[in-house]
Amino acid sequence: MATILFADDEESIRLLYREEFEEAGYTVVLAADGEEALQKFSETDPDLLVIDIKMPGMDGIELVGRIRETNTEVPVILCTAYGEYRQNLETWASDEYIVKSANLDGLISKVAELLERNVSP
Amino acid sequence: MSELRKDPVIGRWVIISTERAKRPSDLKVEPARPRGGFCPLCPGNEDKTPPEVFSLPEDRPGGRGWAVRVVPNKFPALSSQGSLDKRAEGMYDIMNGVGAHEVIVETPDHEATLSTLPVADITTILLTFKARLDALKQDNRLHYTSVFKNCGEAAGASLEHPHSQLIALPVIPRRVMEKLDGAQAYFSYKRQCVFCDIIEQELSDGRRLVADNEHFVAFEPFASRFPFETHILPRAHRAVFEETPGDLMNALAGIMSVVFKKINAALGFPPYNFMLHTAPFNKDVSDFYHWHLEIIPRLTKVAGFEWGSGFYINPTPPEQAAQYLRDTETPG
Numbered sequence: 001m002a003t004i005l006f007a008d009d010e011e012s013i014r015l016l017y018r019e020e021f022e023e024a025g026y027t028v029v030l031a032a033d034g035e036e037a038l039q040k041f042s043e044t045d046p047d048l049l050v051i052d053i054k055m056p057g058m059d060g061i062e063l064v065g066r067i068r069e070t071n072t073e074v075p076v077i078l079c080t081a082y083g084e085y086r087q088n089l090e091t092w093a094s095d096e097y098i099v100k101s102a103n104l105d106g107l108i109s110k111v112a113e114l115l116e117r118n119v120s121p
Numbered sequence: 122m123s124e125l126r127k128d129p130v131i132g133r134w135v136i137i138s139t140e141r142a143k144r145p146s147d148l149k150v151e152p153a154r155p156r157g158g159f160c161p162l163c164p165g166n167e168d169k170t171p172p173e174v175f176s177l178p179e180d181r182p183g184g185r186g187w188a189v190r191v192v193p194n195k196f197p198a199l200s201s202q203g204s205l206d207k208r209a210e211g212m213y214d215i216m217n218g219v220g221a222h223e224v225i226v227e228t229p230d231h232e233a234t235l236s237t238l239p240v241a242d243i244t245t246i247l248l249t250f251k252a253r254l255d256a257l258k259q260d261n262r263l264h265y266t267s268v269f270k271n272c273g274e275a276a277g278a279s280l281e282h283p284h285s286q287l288i289a290l291p292v293i294p295r296r297v298m299e300k301l302d303g304a305q306a307y308f309s310y311k312r313q314c315v316f317c318d319i320i321e322q323e324l325s326d327g328r329r330l331v332a333d334n335e336h337f338v339a340f341e342p343f344a345s346r347f348p349f350e351t352h353i354l355p356r357a358h359r360a361v362f363e364e365t366p367g368d369l370m371n372a373l374a375g376i377m378s379v380v381f382k383k384i385n386a387a388l389g390f391p392p393y394n395f396m397l398h399t400a401p402f403n404k405d406v407s408d409f410y411h412w413h414l415e416i417i418p419r420l421t422k423v424a425g426f427e428w429g430s431g432f433y434i435n436p437t438p439p440e441q442a443a444q445y446l447r448d449t450e451t452p453g
Contacts, residue, residue, distance in 0.1 A: 068159035072166065086196050088279040089224065092161035092169055097196040 005046040007037035034058025162282035194222040221289040243374035273392025308409035316411030341439030348437035362399035382451035
């Protein structure tokens with residue numbers, strides 16, 4: 001089953017991701033900030049990343065840019081609670097940009113869609 | 122004593138601070154440090170952008186496939202699908218967020234600027250603006266398209282790769298309506314285009330002139346809101362940018378190249394915005410409107426007084442700014 005790396009500085013959100021995505025059958029890797037996410041990215045070689053934009057230190061946009069320096073293929077979803085980043089073209093390094101919601105159904109279906117797209121020729 | 126000056130088109134007043142005038146050396150900025158890293162607009166990363174809606178091939182040996190690409194915004198605020206569905210909520214008007222938001226990738230060269238690009242490449246960018254405006258005006262839901270460029274973080278750009286943008290709207294924006302209304306009122310009174318009269322006065326006066334050629338004039342407006350605010354207008358009366366003949370685009374690219382070379386040499390590659398003001402779609406303003414390009418180096422900050430009053434305080438008289446730009450030697 002696919003491995004998904006979640007980077008989010010809020011512990012409650014990380015726990016929610018673990019619960020929902022493990023139940024959906026994915027292997028879940030969690031990181032609390034950008035630096036930890038970079039380290040776990042190289043250690044676990046995930047199939048997809050879900051990254052919060054607003055994190056202390058290295059933010060999600062910088063994290064995607066750093067990942068893209070070595071890997072342009074792995075699907076990345078940027079999550080934000082804020083609309084202001086919609087005009088930031090650096091978000092284009094990601095594959096999707098979604099607004100956070102307590103209901104993860106939309107995120108779960110987006111993850112499935114991107115994983116399927118990535119294995120299709 | 123400072124001066125209050127009135128913009129002859131929209132009647133906006135500005136305060137020109139002549140006593141505490143800031144010299145260009147006071148305004149010069151430190152060039153931004155390149156951020157580097159992954160760039161979704163660079164050649165080779167085309168799969169990180171939506172499919173292009175327009176492109177022109179790079180016609181030179183060793184080219185990288187395209188000279189200009191236009192792609193829809195990957196995460197758009199306005200949708201090109203659907204109807205407007207205009208409605209009311211009590212006294213408030215609402216409609217669906219229909220429109221278009223496109224990014225014009227101006228060159229494959231990540232490091233280029235409008236002062237380093239060859240004039241032929243700037244012409245290609247202008248022809249791309251024309252092509253997109255011509256295409257978007259076919260959509261009768263759209264009434265105005267704003268073409269603009271944000272360059273540098275302080276001007277709102279988040280990527281260094283040279284790009285401009287356009288946003289097509291189902292309404293005519295208020296700032297554009299102010300210009301149209303002002304120009305129409307002037308025309309009703311004098312039977313003359315206000316912009317043609319401005320050009321005539323600036324050419325005969327000469328104090329605010331920055332550059333000119335056979336077809337275009339660049340000057341600092343009499344009631345400039347910002348230091349080194351520069352406007353470029355065609356000498357011939359023409360309301361619609363996209364109706365500019367192709368051979369004149371080269372002359373426009375030429376004067377833009379001169380102006381950006383001067384601004385960058387004088388002020389140290391400042392962040393800036395440019396805005397193309399052209400006629401709305403489906404509205405005949407040909408008697409009284411005159412398309413123009415506004416270039417605004419971001420050297421001062423807009424704060425409470427400006428937001429609250431619509432006044433601006435400009436610490437550099439446009440005559441001084443123009444003199445300084447005229448005297449600035451440019452490479453090439």
